[in-house]
Amino acid sequence: MTVRVVFMGTPDFAVPTLERLLHAEDVQVVGVVTRPDKPKGRSKKPVPSPVKEVAVQHGIPVYQPRTLRTPEAQEPLRAWRPDVIVVAAFGLILPKAVLDIPPYGNLNVHASLLPRWRGAAPIPAAILAGDEETGVTIMLMDEGVDTGPILAQRAEPILPDDTSETLSRRLAYLGADLLMDTLPRWLRGEIQPQPQDERQATYAPMLKKKDGWIDWHRPASYIERQVRAYVPWPTAMTRWKGRVLKILRARAHPHIQPEGIPGTVIPWDKGAAVITGEGVLELQEVQLAGKRALPIHAFLRGARGFIGSLLEGHERTTSDA
Structure with a gap:
């Protein structure tokens, strides 16, 4: 039939x-x-x-x-x-x-x-x-x-x-x-x-835009999973100089712990990494609000003052839902 x-x-x-x-x-x-x-x-x-x-x-x-x-x-x-x-x-x-x-x-x-x-x-x-x-x-x-x-x-x-x-x-x-x-x-x-x-049973509720905000006090391994989990939406996000910076690809190095405040950008090979609560997160591809996505080495050419800066957390408000 x-x-x-x-x-x-x-x-x-x-x-x-x-x-x-x-x-x-x-x-x-x-x-x-x-x-x-x-x-x-x-x-x-x-x-x-x-x-x-x-x-x-x-x-x-x-x-x-x-x-x-x-x-x-x-x-x-x-x-x-x-x-x-x-x-x-x-x-x-x-x-x-x-x-x-x-x-x-x-x-x-x-x-x-x-x-x-x-x-x-x-x-x-x-x-x-x-x-x-x-x-x-x-x-x-x-x-x-x-x-x-x-x-x-x-x-x-x-x-x-x-x-x-x-x-x-x-x-x-x-x-x-x-x-x-x-x-x-x-x-x-x-x-x-x-x-x-x-x-x-475990539960996976609907994602909201605010879920993408990175807490740099978390372990690098968690933030790397956050980056991968939130592609294509809402993407993992932080703030640099008050502008939203999306982290599109990254790699955790959990056993390296330099001195510094979580969220601090440090030089890494020919690119950049961020100090986290546990380990560092090597940035591989990022996108500044209003700009196109770039590999980190290309982004650094136009991002004066990025190395050494402190990436900001975010106050979660209802407008981020």
């Missing part, structure tokens, strides 16, 4: 799963649900999500609700008569009335090995915590946030230089592969859902 699928997703992470479903035999993607177009850039022109772009290219009907909590908002989903709903980084909680629509349930592609890192930002959380591996989980959704029973999992190592961007790309394809392995077996009744162990 041909299975009728409604796909829900929004960012780049969701695209490989949608594309695999679109090209699969015995699968008909009858509709795509994604978040509303978001204003971007100086023009604030609304830009479609990556998932919407793919759906439009393939002539698939697209629905962009702001909520799914009202009967009126749910009606288009019922009209599509899905056998199963597949969700990957959609961005809205599904109420019980939506979960009850498809007879084969709602399968979620989640970018962690549940129950570790439930929530909206599992990839940055895994890098920031120093996890050596993460992975993807296919789970049967319930009313909680990533609390439903597990259908399948696949692990992926976190490499020493991984950022959230590079790791997300790998997990997106891993998740698409695992979903396509799991879906037919689930439809044939070959998988017994496994409940999650609540004692092992």
